[in-house]
């Protein structure tokens with residue numbers, strides 16, 4: 280069956296700033312929009328303000344400055360505050376928040392107070408069918424697996440046909456084996472329902488799997504927004520790059536348009552001569568062999584990880600081991616002195632002044 284929503288809406292945040300009563304600023308001038316029907320992932324480390332932004336959109340928290348719009352209508356802003364129940368915004372929490380003493384149908388029916396009892400029942404059954412759990416309507420939540428409970432929470436949020444669905448770390452309570460399947464099912468249901476969705480996660484891979492676009496937050500500021508590929512290939516700074524892949528970092532100065540590192544000279548066309556730079560090399564960015572190559576290295580340790588192995592390499596001039604991931608079987612079991620070549624596509628060069636370094640430099 281097709282799962283309808285009332286309309287696919289655009290939810291926009293315009294210059295949102297917020298602080299809790301304790302004083303510290305949680306969000307600083309965040310401007311961002313989820314386009315109609317898209318899944319936007321809000322990604323960032325713990326404490327970066329993701330949940331607070333969702334709470335402001337839902338009307339559980341109020342911003343100090345800025346506006347929230349649903350399509351053209353301001354739902355929160357100077358002198359305007361639409362109560363949560365009038366916003367047409369659904370919420371799914373991390374812990375599913377199902378009522379243990381209510382049947383699954385009654386859990387889903389809970390938010391449908393504006394409808395007559397028979398209409399509410401019908402709409403709740405439609406929502407349960409949408410997530411494939413209609414046969415459990417009269418059962419209680421404890422008989423369901425974690426993944427099924429998550430689907431009930433999703434059905435409950437979708438039952439009132441919200442224009443926008445907000446999901447706060449919706450898969451974090453599931454074990455890793457279940458997570459992939461539930462995530463894929465959730466994405467299918469979101470696509471079918473055509474709701475605009477904002478999904479909070481601190482896991483870059485989850486954001487890449489789910490998001491049509493990703494917005495990365497750090498310390499209450501929006502750092503970069505784009506597709507997974509944009510953020511991976513063209514990160515705006517080493518923080519963004521480091522969120523999507525592990526990096527070896529080196530610092531150096533731009534001399535004759537390039538930065539010298541123990542792994543070679545890397546062009547820095549966008550940087551000023553003499554400027555301090557950070558050169559970041561992804562762990563996947565190495566070719567290794569025992570016959571010959573550009574840079575000599577000695578294997579300090581190697582760890583089998585299945586498809587790939589993790590190498591720690593002593594490289595002349597580097598004051599820390601260089602880390603690399605290569606396909607298992609590339610090096611012989613007893614290999615010690617080897618050669619490495621760096622893959623240019625896995626090297627990113629940044630101006631150092633644009634970033635306070637994370638401290639991870641080789």
Ligand SMILES: Nc1ncnc2c1ncn2[C@@H]1O[C@H](COP(=O)(O)OP(=O)(O)OP(=O)(O)O)[C@@H](O)[C@H]1O
Pocket residue numbers: 299300301305323324325326327328329330331332481
């Ligand atoms: N009710 C509150 N009162 C005071 N400070 C709070 C409150 N809730 C959150 N904070 C603080 O606000 C900041 C942002 O928290 P928020 O929960 O929005 O971040 P988050 O990115 O969702 O983090 P997490 O992934 O850990 O949930 C944190 O420093 C947090 O400690």
